[in-house]
Every structure is written in structure tokens, then in C-alpha cells.
Amino acid sequence: MSDTPDSAVRDAVTSGFPRFLDELREWLRIPSVSADPERAADVDRSARWLAESLRRTGFPTVEVWETEGLPAVFAHWPAAEADAPTVLVYGHHDVQPAERGDGWQSDPFQPTEREGRLFARGAADDKGQVYFHTLGVTAHLAATGRTAPAVGLKLLIEGEEESGSPHFPALVRAHAGRLECDAALISDTGMWAADTPTVCTGMRGLIDCQIDLSGPAQDIHSGSFGGAVPNPAEAAATLAAALHDDRRRVTVSGFYDGIVELTEEERRLFAELPFDEAAWLRTAHSGATLGEEGYSTLERIWARPTAEVNGIGGGYQGPGGKTIVPATAQLKLSFRTVAGQDQEKIQQSLREWVAATLPTGVRYELTFWGATRPCLTPLDHPALRSLVRAMGRAFEQPIRFTREGGSGPAADLQDILGVPVLFLGISIPSDGWHAPDEKVEIDLLRKGAEAAAYLWEELGAHPRPATARRPTTPGP
Amino acid sequence: MSDTPDSAVRDAVTSGFPRFLDELREWLRIPSVSADPERAADVDRSARWLAESLRRTGFPTVEVWETEGLPAVFAHWPAAEADAPTVLVYGHHDVQPAERGDGWQSDPFQPTEREGRLFARGAADDKGQVYFHTLGVTAHLAATGRTAPAVGLKLLIEGEEESGSPHFPALVRAHAGRLECDAALISDTGMWAADTPTVCTGMRGLIDCQIDLSGPAQDIHSGSFGGAVPNPAEAAATLAAALHDDRRRVTVSGFYDGIVELTEEERRLFAELPFDEAAWLRTAHSGATLGEEGYSTLERIWARPTAEVNGIGGGYQGPGGKTIVPATAQLKLSFRTVAGQDQEKIQQSLREWVAATLPTGVRYELTFWGATRPCLTPLDHPALRSLVRAMGRAFEQPIRFTREGGSGPAADLQDILGVPVLFLGISIPSDGWHAPDEKVEIDLLRKGAEAAAYLWEELGAHPRPATARRPTTPGP
Structure with missing residues (x-):
């Protein structure tokens, strides 16, 4: 040659x-x-x-x-x-x-x-x-x-x-x-x-975004007002917790539409790789695997679409406690996509999902940082x-x-x-x-x-x- | 006199x-x-x-x-x-x-x-x-x-x-x-x-606590590892989101046991106060009320036990996006209690609730900052x-x-x-x-x-x- x-x-x-x-x-x-x-x-x-x-x-x-x-x-x-x-x-x-x-x-x-x-x-x-x-x-x-x-x-x-x-x-x-x-x-x-x-x-492709949530115009006393007004930090948590169902599938509507599924040959080739889960977990600095039901770890990270909470923040994060209802919170989410998914449709579904999942009384702004196919x-x-x-x-x-x-x-x-x-x-x-x-x-x-x-x-x-x-x- | x-x-x-x-x-x-x-x-x-x-x-x-x-x-x-x-x-x-x-x-x-x-x-x-x-x-x-x-x-x-x-x-x-x-x-x-x-x-009484959550030993790349290992920021969100049911009642087991319920006279006296919800919302710097079903705003803040997310944090909170699975997250929660509740029993229930609500593979530490009756x-x-x-x-x-x-x-x-x-x-x-x-x-x-x-x-x-x-x- x-x-x-x-x-x-x-x-x-x-x-x-x-x-x-x-x-x-x-x-x-x-x-x-x-x-x-x-x-x-x-x-x-x-x-x-x-x-x-x-x-x-x-x-x-x-x-x-x-x-x-x-x-x-x-x-x-x-x-x-x-x-x-x-x-x-x-x-x-x-x-x-x-x-x-x-x-x-x-x-x-x-x-x-x-x-x-x-x-x-x-x-x-x-x-x-x-x-x-x-x-x-x-x-x-x-x-x-x-x-x-x-x-x-x-x-x-x-x-x-x-x-x-x-x-x-x-x-x-x-x-x-x-x-x-x-x-x-x-x-x-x-x-x-x-x-x-x-x-x-x-x-895989990537869609990443940030959701900025607002409740009270300023932090307020949780004894005087807590339990009676919406809490944006809880709202951020509600969104993040609602991302996956019990089978660890992403709950955003239409998320799996049209994806190119793994062939049996690809699944076999992946399975033949010298994959040592314990060693992989060490590389991942993690103690356990968790992912979409019905797929191996390699399939989850290479060939399945996923959602991840990259950051969440709201309220008091300093030492000790502070009994407030926070004014604001933010949530950074990213989604990995695979061939066949329609990135634009997913972004639209995500908009609808945020609006439908949030409690009333919490205002929000959804910003997409970008999308990679x-x-x-x-x-x-x-x-x-x-x-x-x-x-x-x-x-x-x-x-x-x-x-x-x-x-x-x-x-x-x-x-x-x-x-x-x-x-x-x-x-x-x-x-x-x-x-x-x-x-x-x-x-x-x-x-x-x-x-x-x-x-x-x-x-x-x-x-x-x-x-x-x-x-x-x-x-x- | x-x-x-x-x-x-x-x-x-x-x-x-x-x-x-x-x-x-x-x-x-x-x-x-x-x-x-x-x-x-x-x-x-x-x-x-x-x-x-x-x-x-x-x-x-x-x-x-x-x-x-x-x-x-x-x-x-x-x-x-x-x-x-x-x-x-x-x-x-x-x-x-x-x-x-x-x-x-x-x-x-x-x-x-x-x-x-x-x-x-x-x-x-x-x-x-x-x-x-x-x-x-x-x-x-x-x-x-x-x-x-x-x-x-x-x-x-x-x-x-x-x-x-x-x-x-x-x-x-x-x-x-x-x-x-x-x-x-x-x-x-x-x-x-x-x-x-x-x-x-x-x-009201107060129980406040912090839950420190650990996933990967360090922040890891969400493309390489995301969707296959537990995410402590999502786990913190899962806890915060699970605090209340659809009727905005606290889900911690036994939370309402033994409480001294409002009498009809007290409810009447509270109802007679010159309460202006719009004005109260302005004082609360809030746009909407949200609380336990079946109770007025005054009853919710004075005479009902509640739970609040005072702070949540985990992963990247700086400008733009960062595609990681975070290593750690923290959640600050507080609970207001009313006469008749057993603060010690609630703390024990809370320990059990955290253990039962968290996904496997996320380690945690629960710290009580103190309890006021x-x-x-x-x-x-x-x-x-x-x-x-x-x-x-x-x-x-x-x-x-x-x-x-x-x-x-x-x-x-x-x-x-x-x-x-x-x-x-x-x-x-x-x-x-x-x-x-x-x-x-x-x-x-x-x-x-x-x-x-x-x-x-x-x-x-x-x-x-x-x-x-x-x-x-x-x-x-």
C-alpha cells in the first residue's frame, strides 16, 4: 500500500x-x-x-x-x-x-x-x-x-x-x-x-440550556412567608427531578422520535470490547452505574440520547443555615442526542416541557447556549x-x-x-x-x-x- | 388599673x-x-x-x-x-x-x-x-x-x-x-x-438541616460519562422535589402526627383580620400564593407545619454552560412545626425519608443545624x-x-x-x-x-x- x-x-x-x-x-x-x-x-x-x-x-x-x-x-x-x-x-x-x-x-x-x-x-x-x-x-x-x-x-x-x-x-x-x-x-x-x-x-449531538427562575423579588423570611408562596429553588428542583422517569428515560415529549437504533451487529461489536465495568467506574470516579433501562453502559454513553443536570443553584449556599425563601434559582441542563433525532423539535418540546412542569407563580427564562448535531x-x-x-x-x-x-x-x-x-x-x-x-x-x-x-x-x-x-x- | x-x-x-x-x-x-x-x-x-x-x-x-x-x-x-x-x-x-x-x-x-x-x-x-x-x-x-x-x-x-x-x-x-x-x-x-x-x-418550631451529596469523586465529562452514572445535583433536586405532594402536603412520613389543629374560633378570628392578599403578596415580594390545600394563607403561615428549600447548589454555576456530571451537591431544608408535633420523631422520619428517596449510588451526609420547639x-x-x-x-x-x-x-x-x-x-x-x-x-x-x-x-x-x-x- x-x-x-x-x-x-x-x-x-x-x-x-x-x-x-x-x-x-x-x-x-x-x-x-x-x-x-x-x-x-x-x-x-x-x-x-x-x-x-x-x-x-x-x-x-x-x-x-x-x-x-x-x-x-x-x-x-x-x-x-x-x-x-x-x-x-x-x-x-x-x-x-x-x-x-x-x-x-x-x-x-x-x-x-x-x-x-x-x-x-x-x-x-x-x-x-x-x-x-x-x-x-x-x-x-x-x-x-x-x-x-x-x-x-x-x-x-x-x-x-x-x-x-x-x-x-x-x-x-x-x-x-x-x-x-x-x-x-x-x-x-x-x-x-x-x-x-x-x-x-x-x-452524539448536544443541546445545552439554562433555565433562570424567579419567585419573590428578594429573599424572604421562611417563617413569615414560607409555605404560602412559590419557591424558585424548589421549582428548579422540580424540573431537574422530572427529567427522567423510573426507567431513566428522558420525559421530554418526543425525545426518542426517529432515532437510528443500534443494529444487532453494533451491539455485538460493543459487547466484544474488553469492557471492565469496575475499571470504567474508576475512570468515571463513580461508585455505581445508573442509566436507561435495557441498555449496557457503553450503549448508554455512545448510542443513546441522555439528559444531564450540569449545575443547579438557588438560595443560601454559605456555611450553616439561612431560613429564607430564595428569590431566584438557576438550572443548567444538557442533552446528548443521537443520529435521527430532530434537534429543533427537541428544543421546542423542551420549551413546552418547562412551561408545563413548573408550578404557577414562578417566572422563568429559558436560554439555549447552542446545539451541536x-x-x-x-x-x-x-x-x-x-x-x-x-x-x-x-x-x-x-x-x-x-x-x-x-x-x-x-x-x-x-x-x-x-x-x-x-x-x-x-x-x-x-x-x-x-x-x-x-x-x-x-x-x-x-x-x-x-x-x-x-x-x-x-x-x-x-x-x-x-x-x-x-x-x-x-x-x- | x-x-x-x-x-x-x-x-x-x-x-x-x-x-x-x-x-x-x-x-x-x-x-x-x-x-x-x-x-x-x-x-x-x-x-x-x-x-x-x-x-x-x-x-x-x-x-x-x-x-x-x-x-x-x-x-x-x-x-x-x-x-x-x-x-x-x-x-x-x-x-x-x-x-x-x-x-x-x-x-x-x-x-x-x-x-x-x-x-x-x-x-x-x-x-x-x-x-x-x-x-x-x-x-x-x-x-x-x-x-x-x-x-x-x-x-x-x-x-x-x-x-x-x-x-x-x-x-x-x-x-x-x-x-x-x-x-x-x-x-x-x-x-x-x-x-x-x-x-x-x-x-412555630423549626428544624433545619443540610444534605451534602456526593457522586463522582470529581466533576466528570457529561459526554463521556453522562447518562450512565448517578448525578448528585439531580439527586439533590429529587429530594427537594419530593418534599411536597400534589396537595402541597409534606411527604415525610408521620409529619402531621399529633398536631394541635386550629379550632373553629381561631379560624374565625384569623378570618376577621383585615387581610388583603394583594397587599400581603407585595410584602412577600411574591406574585402568587402556593400552599397546603384547604387552608388560608394566614393559617398556612401561622398554624400549619411547612417545608422549605432554603438553598440548593451543585455543579457549574458560572457564566455559560459546562458539560459535566458534578461531583457534589448540597441541599438546605427547613421545616416549620406547630404545637403537638414531635420534633425528635420528625428528625428520625427525615433521616429515613432521605435514605428512601435518594437514588442508589449517591452518597450523602445529613446534618441538623438545630431544632426549635x-x-x-x-x-x-x-x-x-x-x-x-x-x-x-x-x-x-x-x-x-x-x-x-x-x-x-x-x-x-x-x-x-x-x-x-x-x-x-x-x-x-x-x-x-x-x-x-x-x-x-x-x-x-x-x-x-x-x-x-x-x-x-x-x-x-x-x-x-x-x-x-x-x-x-x-x-x-
Whole structure:
């Protein structure tokens, strides 16, 4: 399949690795938290840092694309051959909020190496996985002796993924011409385990929202008024508690309408994975499983739609007691969706559900922070097969299949650009995405760069394979 | 009934009022927040300030009584006549938490006068109502020409009322001999309205608690793990939402057992009060009533047991969204109880209710902050009749009856000392207890001092009336 010996790629990755790691550390020091308006300048700085670095890597075209929110970075390195396919790599340079006081062993924005792991907010999600592509393309060129990659290489690295990518669809639509490609490659997911490399075939979607509730115009004495007026903190609780029925199914009307159910083959493949529930619970830092009746844990997190209370707050939260009826409360909810669900209909149903579930006398405001669609690519797609071969060369092992429970704007690329979506991710479950002590396994960053280098070669050997077959775009 | 013309008392109150007000302002500047461990030194300072002031007023015996928590102040001024009855005045010098940022127009600990009102945390609850007794006894002596009051006057002003008076029963038991009296007078309640003076005949009890819930050992990614493990924020909501049934009755098992139900006469008297629901809702800063089916608003807040969510918190509460399953959540609940309920049994039922209501896999800790018993004194008690006459002289109007929805350690005095409990309170519903912009009507402080002066005279004219008849101590 390939003329280049794997050792040439491996050597090139090894020789470039120290510099790669130094640069990644520098990028991780920028606290590009997209959810926090006070960090907007840092997200901007992060975009400009990446653009400069991509120019140094050799990309002839590098641009910072402004949005109505936070900026994305676009880069393009055309292939040498005219009939070579073009791949658009997607990732994000924004990160989740993090404070040392949340339980971090070291400052989340001062990358720290311990036992072969690099600890920092964004180490795995997603700066580490974006940045190995700079080493990947460098190694691809060095190993093959090329001056341009075997595929047309485009990068689109957005700055609002952790905020639900509110402006991403508009950005992709606005630049659809320049983003034209034969496949999109998402580097923002994970593998089963360091010793069990896998390729992901789909991601769940996300709808997240906040409900702000108001009762009394100010906190009032619970002895004088309690038990006679509506309490917004109890109302927030009423909503959160009503989300699931006794079978742990989401109660929002029509929530399960139209979903692409798991096939028997998929259920069998999932069941064959070396899943150790006790080990998984340790990774989840949890003591028990709880989820939708009739489905395994893997099915629940990969292929079933879910609802989660991300935050609830109202009334007195300081030390001791305070006998009040609180004036306000808030509830942050998010929903993971799967292929076939209609996100717009679910948002409308959610509006109706909130109105119908709340007690009278409590006023509310429902705000959607954004919605990300789910996506799914069939197991037998030729571009997916190329990716599986590239991963197999990097890991020297058979590659298995998973899905990703998390969400990303993969489906926007699939829907707007009309291309299949592939996933090249080397993060593992213990990396602690969104949690304190997020880290990345340093050796897997190396494997990621290798796999990318092989992938450009594999895809270049199959001129424009992706256009031969369109992905199954599931659902509406 | 009285030899002293009312004008003499009135003149004495007027002449002492400016100094009284200056001193009260000074006391209100001490932020004696008992719920906040960091304010312990301020609560201590408040006790010592009051002790010094009572000495200046003329009390021959003044002592600061230490407890296992925060200190109380005791004072005693024996009557001139050997057969005079003794009255124990109860109040508290600690206050609710308050921060300027909670919505105060002026600093809660910098007393500010606006339109005849004094705004400060503790202005009405309870420093203002404790402190008018210094002016009351001074006016009583000045108007009657006495050098000692017509009743033996004892004061017990505690420092933990806003924290549920955890050490008060032990304090009263330890000093029961020195606290011996014929009646207790609670100055920690309110009246119907500035133009509708009332006497309160009972208070509800209070049980307050906190439930700390733990799920994952740290916040985890809701895409990777959500929908498959228990969520403590949802669990907190489940508890809060399960507190009431569809008829707004509390669902804790046995909660209503043994309660002294309202008599038809009491329901009639309550119904005859000039209750304007729209005006009450404005005072409650609320837009709608909601409470136990089958009872009026006044019955709900005065004579029915209730449950309230005082605070709920868990997960992300900052700006925007954060897709996590939170590690922890907390829930602050309080219960108002009425005569006849068994507080210990309710606490045990609550333990069982929490254990039975929570989903498996969520760990919890239930902490009771304290429990205050309810109390009730019959309408025809002779000491109560004296109080009604004293109030009538101060307000020059007929006096009506109410109950108090709030809670205080009145029942401990009733139970431990075996005396009837009377209530002399001049606060009105708009005073904003426990809320931002707490205030007291300055003219009503004057009326409170007058009423106290008349009361010592009225009770002194009836040597040891209280021992003639024991109160109905309701329930267990």
C-alpha cells in the first residue's frame, strides 16, 4: 500500500518530538476559556499563536477567521498532485474553564509533566490533538521526501467548541468554497485505551440550556412567608427531578422520535470490547452505574440520547443555615442526542416541557447556549478503511471500533460540506476531559503524529476516494 | 388599673429617645452574624457591648454567659416589693448574614435613616426590639418615681437564635435557678401592621438541616460519562422535589402526627383580620400564593407545619454552560412545626425519608443545624390579658390576636422554666427580616418602649399572677 518504510516516519516523528512538545506547552499556557467572557482576549491570543506556528510549519496559507464570537484558524497546504484528495482537519483551540482550586495538583495553565503524562487544561481536549498534526505533516514530508503533502491538507481549528460552537455552522457556510474537501478528519475524540487503539465512527449531538427562575423579588423570611408562596429553588428542583422517569428515560415529549437504533451487529461489536465495568467506574470516579433501562453502559454513553443536570443553584449556599425563601434559582441542563433525532423539535418540546412542569407563580427564562448535531459514518466507508490502516501501522495492532459519547461540530462539516467524517483521536478515558488534572499521554501524542503521517500517504494512494461514495447522513 | 398617667410614660420615652437611638445605631454596627464562624468575634463583641449598656441603664446584675457556641447576656433588676412577680425578657443579639451586594440600598452594618425608618441588619430582628427595653424600664422608673421596677426584671439575650439556638436549652437548664420567673416575655416577633396592633399567642418550631451529596469523586465529562452514572445535583433536586405532594402536603412520613389543629374560633378570628392578599403578596415580594390545600394563607403561615428549600447548589454555576456530571451537591431544608408535633420523631422520619428517596449510588451526609420547639399560650391567660392592656395604652386602640410563623426558643423557656410565654413585638411584615434592606419603623420602637413601661406597671399591680395558672403546654 505504501512505498515509505514505517521506520522513516517513526524516525522523523522522534526527531521532531522535543520541539513539538516545547511548543505545545507554550500554547497550553494560554487560558483560552471560551465560556468565560473575561477570557475572550486569551482565546484571541490562542488563535494568533496557532496561526503563527502553522506558518512556521510550512502551511502556505494561514488565516485567522473572525466570527460573531471567538476566532477560528484556517490553514491550507495544497497537494503536489492535481488529482490528490483534500482532507479538512477539524479541532478546537478553546478549552473548558479550570481553576487550581477545583482540585488540580498543578496549575491548569502551567503544563506539568509527571510519569509520561502532560497535565494541563486542553492537553487532551483539544490542543494536544490539534497540535500533533504539525508534527504529523512534517514527518510525512521528511519520510517521503516530498515538499508538499500527498493530500491537499486543510485545517479548521475553531475557538468556541467548549461553548457549543454557536457560530461554527455559519462560519462553515460562509467559507464553504474554501473549505471544499473530500473528507473531514476530526481530531477531538479518544480511543478505547492506550493498548487498545480504536477508531470512532460517530459522535452524539448536544443541546445545552439554562433555565433562570424567579419567585419573590428578594429573599424572604421562611417563617413569615414560607409555605404560602412559590419557591424558585424548589421549582428548579422540580424540573431537574422530572427529567427522567423510573426507567431513566428522558420525559421530554418526543425525545426518542426517529432515532437510528443500534443494529444487532453494533451491539455485538460493543459487547466484544474488553469492557471492565469496575475499571470504567474508576475512570468515571463513580461508585455505581445508573442509566436507561435495557441498555449496557457503553450503549448508554455512545448510542443513546441522555439528559444531564450540569449545575443547579438557588438560595443560601454559605456555611450553616439561612431560613429564607430564595428569590431566584438557576438550572443548567444538557442533552446528548443521537443520529435521527430532530434537534429543533427537541428544543421546542423542551420549551413546552418547562412551561408545563413548573408550578404557577414562578417566572422563568429559558436560554439555549447552542446545539451541536450528532453524526455517524458507516463502518465500510473507503476513507474510514484508509484511516484504520494508518492507525494499524502506528499502533502495530488490529484496530477496533467505538463511538464517542461527547459532541463536536463534526455533523456540521458532514451536513454543510457533504463529506464523510473520520475521527483520528488518541486521547484515552482517564485523560480527565472537563475535569481537574486533565492530561494527555505523551507517547500517544507521538502515535497520533505517526498515524496522521501514514494517513496522508494512505489517502494519497487512493486519488479522491471519498467522493466515490457519500456518507449515510442519518435522520433529519 | 394604673396610678401613673400615660402622658408621664410617654414624656419619659420621648425625652430618652434620641440617646436610645444613637446607642442602637452603635450596636447595629457590630456584624454579629452567628451563622458565619468568621464572625464569632463580632458576636462576642455584641454581647459585651450590650452588657456594658445594660449596666449603664441601671441593672444591678449584668453577666455575659458563655456557651459551647456564642455568648448570651443575662441581666437582673429585682423589684422593690417582695411579692412582685418576676418577668424574664427574651431576645437575641445575633443577626442573619447580610452583604451589601445581596441587594441592600445601604451597607447593612451602617444603620441608615430614611423616611422614619432605620435600615440595618438586625434593626427589627432583633436588636431594635431588645433595645427598646432599656428605654422602657427607664421610662417606667421615671414616670412612677421608682428606683426599682414594679416587677422583678430579668433579661436573657442570646447569641445563636439565627443559627437555631443550638445551645439555648442547655443554657436555660444550667441556669434554671437564676432564670426563675413567673412569665417569659419574648420580644422577637411582630404585629399585624403599624395601624393594627396585635398580640401574638404562639410561634412555630423549626428544624433545619443540610444534605451534602456526593457522586463522582470529581466533576466528570457529561459526554463521556453522562447518562450512565448517578448525578448528585439531580439527586439533590429529587429530594427537594419530593418534599411536597400534589396537595402541597409534606411527604415525610408521620409529619402531621399529633398536631394541635386550629379550632373553629381561631379560624374565625384569623378570618376577621383585615387581610388583603394583594397587599400581603407585595410584602412577600411574591406574585402568587402556593400552599397546603384547604387552608388560608394566614393559617398556612401561622398554624400549619411547612417545608422549605432554603438553598440548593451543585455543579457549574458560572457564566455559560459546562458539560459535566458534578461531583457534589448540597441541599438546605427547613421545616416549620406547630404545637403537638414531635420534633425528635420528625428528625428520625427525615433521616429515613432521605435514605428512601435518594437514588442508589449517591452518597450523602445529613446534618441538623438545630431544632426549635413550637409554643402556644391560651387567649384567656391573665398575664396575656395584662399585656393586651399595656399594648392598648401604648397604641390607644383595641388589640387583636395573631400567631407568628417564625420560630424562636420561646418553647424552651415555656418547657424548662414552666412559665407562660408572652410576646411583645412591634416589628411589621414589611420590615424585611432575613432579607436585604431590613428596617424598623422608628415610631414603633417608641411604642414598644411605652408598652414595656405600661406592662411592668400592669403586672406589678397583680402580685404573682402568673403562677396562679400554668400555661397549656401543647403536645409532646
